[in-house]
Amino acid sequence: MNILVINAGSSSVKYQLYDMKTEFVLAKGRVERIGMDSSILTHEVDHQPEVREVSEILDHTTAIKKVLDMLTHRKFGVLRNIADIQAVGHRVVHGGETFSRSVLVDAQVKLEIRKLFDLAPLHNPAHMMGIAAVEANLPEVPQAVVFDTAFHQSMPASSFLYAIPTVLYRKHQIRRYGFHGTSHDYVSKKSAEFLGRPIETLKLITCHIGNGASCAAILHGKSFDTSMGMTPLEGLMMGTRSGDLDPAIVPFTINKEDLTLNEVNSMLNKHSGLLAISGVSSDMREVVDAMNEGNANAKLAFEMYAYRIRKYIGAYAAAMDGVDAIVFTAGVGENSAALRTEVCKSLSFLGVHLDETRNAGRSPEPRRITTEQSRVDVLVVPTNEELLIARDTYELVKGLEANTR
């Protein structure tokens, strides 16, 4: 079975096509700048040079059509016919309290996702456009949705409630949901496998440090707490997001700077984090390069970024009354040895002893970067959200076929 995995953003669509028999990625790519003057489609097939096509792509339906054309292209394609795509799986960031697992798309599911637009205005409307675009181009093909929030639905009320009047929770579902659940789920299971211990016996702290970043306390295989909240703004300092701050800053800034609510929202989501403090970039590679060239603001940004992660690790070790392993994943977590060193440098009280040679190494496989004497293991485990989406979609579609047989 071939499954197309889609991660639709407001101006982009990322895709991966899987052959589920082998879980091999037949092709992957992305369409960027949808709705702008020159949109870019980048397409990649194993061991072949990337193909880039610039054209005008006004909406998601056209973007998906372009992707399907590329997948069946006589030179760059990997399929004879679009009928060779048997199912599509979508990443959906917000599933609210409605979805604690992946589901097949039907009219009711679409209605529920629409109801969640308010809670994830940057993400969910874009995902719906992706779903509608697939419907328009592949009307017969079953679609599944995999939620970033689903894995965190196991959090207890003491983790997910805000200390505000509970009527707001009852009326508007204002609570903490947590995100990157697919990734925290995947790397925690991989870590248990790597350690050769049942996940039901483990206390893990998983750190998904990418452009968006979050930590999670995984107690006996279930999410017990996580750093993102009602939206993906809470918690760690990120590329362009502020993470935790005193909510009083919002009305104060509105008054002092004569800004609108939308402008402050945009400041906190798009103009804060690494970008704001370093004044250099939201990209960790550029921040580290600037720091190494002596840029003091870049150094401060790097230290703040790591310090926040370290504080969450300390908090979650306390939350679970201990920790067996700390796991780094995603773009920064997997690739930046410097960041991992900075985070772990004062975790010796927990019994963490980094092995710098191991830390400096690289591998596509899970690995340990602590010494043999370290009481707590620190692991680097590459994440694969798309694979988990493909697997969930595969299971749901197999179930559908069994039911209709």
Ligand SMILES: Nc1ncnc2c1ncn2[C@@H]1O[C@H](COP(=O)(O)OP(=O)(O)O)[C@@H](O)[C@H]1O
């Ligand atoms: N070698 C590296 N060193 C430091 N940071 C890196 C490296 N490679 C990638 N990154 C960081 O990873 C981030 C992207 O992470 P990723 O998980 O791909 O994010 P997303 O999926 O949210 O776009 C980039 O912003 C970049 O800063």
Ligand SMILES: CC(=O)OP(=O)(O)O
């Ligand atoms: C939920 C979230 O923050 O997603 P991303 O890391 O893709 O921005």
Ligand SMILES: [Mg+2]
């Ligand atoms: Mg990501």
